[in-house]
Amino acid sequence: MKACFALLSLLLLCGPGCATIRVTDPPRTATEQFLISQAVTSALEQLNLGGLRDRKIWLETGYLTGAEQVIVNGEIRQRLFTSPEQAFAAAELRERLLVAGARIMQDKKEAEIIVEVRSGGMGIDRLENLIGLPALALTSSITGNSTNIPFSTPEIALYKNTRQRGFASISIVAYRAQTGELLTSSGPYIGRTIRDDFWILGAGPRTVGNVPTTQTPK
DSSP: OHHHHHHHHHHHHHSOOOOOOOOOOOSSOHHHHHHHHHHHHHHHTTOOOGGGTTOEEEEEOTTTSEEEEEEETTEEEEEEEOOHHHHHHHHHHHHHHHHTTOEEOSSGGGOSEEEEEEEEEEEEEEEEEEEEEOOOEEEEEOTTOOOEEEEEOOOEEEEEEEEEEEEEEEEEEEEETTTOOEEEEEEEEEEEEEEEEEEETTEEEEEEESSGGGSOOO
């Protein structure tokens, strides 16, 4: 007995240790974020900004962001909020204006031209196809016990396809700050991104698309 205990102690001391790696994931996947942000970039690439070269610009993003009603000290007020996609679109447009030769002012009073940006929508459409048997959520009760135990049957997929399409609509309008006279208008332009995942006889996924998460690393 003592010999067995000594051997077990030796194995515990000499054996490999056990380590745990903490893995964290943000609430939104990289694919979701890239599908929208790349669509925004694609839409902005189509805008005509050449007429704003050497102009003093104030970029108005108030029509791009959203607003919600909140109650503050018993009063109903509006609070602006900006989604990550809207913030990215505003920053991307700011860069493109600078590259086009526009001069962005930090004070609205110094601007000659007001440029307003708006979006008809930014989001992802998803479509799933399955040839086979989908997973089914069921419940079972133990004999003599009224407790239901949930379980699900496995999915049996001969062919499965998940299609994701990212879309972004961007428009701008520019007018003279002093008179309100229209200077230029561009859009709406639509940017599109895709990601398709395929499973055949349970093997997969095979992924194709035009966003970074679908591209083979170099």
